Amino acid sequence: MTMQNDFTLDVKKCPWRITILKTVFLLLNGKACRTAEAAVKKYQFDIQVKNVSRLCHAKPIVTVNGRFPGPTIYVREGDRVMINVTNHAKYNMSIHWHGLKQYRNGEWWHTDVEKIVKQGTNMGMPPNMSDAHTINGKPGPLFPYTFAMEVESGKTYLLRIINAALNDEHFFAIAGHNMTVVEVDAVCTLTANLGTAHGTRLSKIAFNSTVELVLQDTNLLTVESHPFHLHGYNFFFVGTGNGNFDPVKDPAKYNLVDPIERNTIGVPTGGWTAIRFRADNPGVWFMHCHLELHTSWGLKMAFKMAMVSMSFSVPSLNYPNLRPTKRYSGMAFATSNQEAVSLGVKITQGEGNLPKLVLTSDHGSEAEIYLFGGCITSWKVSSGRDLLFVRPDAVFDKKKPISGGIPHCFPQFGPGPMQQHGFARNLDWSLVESENVEGNPIVTLELKDGPYSRAMWDFSFQARYKVILNTKSISTKLTVTNKDNKPFSFSSALHSYFRASIKGVSVKGLKGRKTLNKDPDPKNPIEGREERDVITFPGFVDCVYLDAPDEVHLDNGLGDVISIKNTNWSDAVLWNPHLQMEACYKDFVCVENAKIGTVQLEPAQSWMAKQHLSIG
DSSP states (O other): OOEEEEEEEEOOSSSOEEEETTTEEOEEEEEEOSOOOOOEEEEEEEEEEEEEEETTEEEEEEEETTBSSOOEEEEETTOEEEEEEEEOSSSOOOEEEESSOOOOOOEEOSSOHHHHHHHHHHHTSOOOOOSEEEETTEEOTTSSSOOOOOOOTTOOOOOOOOOOOSSOOOOOOOTTOOOOOOEETTEESOOTTSOOOOOOOOEEEETTOEEEEEEEOOOSSOOOOEEEEETTOOEEEEEEEESSOOTTTGGGGOOOSSOEEESEEEEOTTEEEEEEEEOOSOEEEEEEESSHHHHHHTOEEEEEEESOOOOOOOOOOSSTTOOOOOOOOOOOOOOSSHHHHHHTEEEEEOGGGOEEEEEEOTTSOEEEEETBTTEEEEEEOTTOOBOBOBOTTOOOSSSSOOOBSBOEEBSOSSSSSSSTTBSGGGSBOEEEEEEEETTEEEEEEEEEOOHHHHTTSOOOEEEEEEEEEOSSEEEEEEEEEEOSSSOEEEEEEEOOEEEOOGGGOEEESOTTOEEEEOSSOTTSOEEEEOOOSEEOOSSOEEEEEETOOSEEEEEOSSSOEEEEEEESOOEEEEEEOGGGGTTTGGGEEEEEEEEEEEEEEOTTOEEEEEEEEEEO
């Protein structure tokens, strides 16, 4: 019986690989890892048995399109691959996609490989040795059908060497020549400053938590090296050693500066290997020894990278040679199940189907944060009334910032050489940490430089935004770090919109502060000094207060007095557009903590500022 399947693949990261389980291996080669115009590539895969000859022996094997090794597909990042697969063979087949180049078949047996696997499994012994190893499907120089390549003296060549042997490790050398390793598992070996300094059967792991796994080879009767592979992820190889892993002393020897990024790693004979990765790819992912017989014996497990906030323990693997060690920090956002809700952090689809975090404290307060812009859009205490305001003209399509809540102004406040208020409110932030302390949820978002930011501000940076929800308060901490090799400067603000009845609004605590009044001409502000104890909003207001106090009080005209405290936000801004936004100006006021003057950061330096909003 012939079976046919159709499927598509969006190439998000190149290169990718495809495996057809059993005996056929294909290569899906992302030839150029760069942004290009997306294309749709269509292919036909016919799974069929065909006689193949090697070492003067012919036998039927499963092939793709009658070829051994299988066909090569070339795609670029962003392309969509549409493959129609028809199985003409007598075996059931499954298609399996990996995130890296697929190993081509590296061994040859004269006999039927299905029989070899069954024999080894039934006897509990390794399978019979192959009759030859191959390079690109052909045996070496002592046999016919030799793989060879012509080279020119003095020329440098880039070789991609892939070990596709099922049960063997190999060492590769070229006589009389030196080689430099420039890439491992399709990842450049130069990996400095990639942020691996934080660090975990079916085992559940919270989304975006940082995971450390120590693989220990301590079989008492016999030891051997095990090549371990984790599906769905690359990981960082941070440490290895002989003997038993010492959780107190050995982590101090980890390479957390420029670890090699891998998808398969060897556990040394009688020793240990430590890896770390970020659990940012939801799903159930298989982890196993790449010695096929060991996998059939049970040297395998799976991680469930769940979008669920939870604490958990990792039991021992079902094979005595390995022991996982859990070392992780943080929780993560969650789906709306009871276990997740009890921890106070979940993720839902917000307006425009944008991902939105919902924080809930044990005492009934609630906050909402959109990852787009890292924008807090709602803060409610137990009374249920929202203390923040989102304008009715706000759009949630990523074409413009969210108008309302607490948007970020970074790395520029107001107009300037780049777009208004910079780019931080125009980009997706990442959730990197989440926890719950005494019933109060805490999340940390992160923004890093990329093509969009570098087009207008060519620096490498990290911005981390920590949000803490308590019973009657919400606190934030913004930390900006210079990750570049040159200094940079910036200005910043939290453009906070508060729900209000503008006729009853007043602000206290700014008397005596120097002012830059942008009314009537924003381009030529008038210098002055605030003389009022109580500031009201009878008309248009757009005023900067330099060297502002650590605390001001806002009466929103709705019966609430909000304390606005800060640390290291040196300035304040009051704004209400009055008739410029006739549809909504009566319903909000902006009281903003800001850093109007530029902050200068040398490489590796950081700047931090805190805001604390509370209601009595």
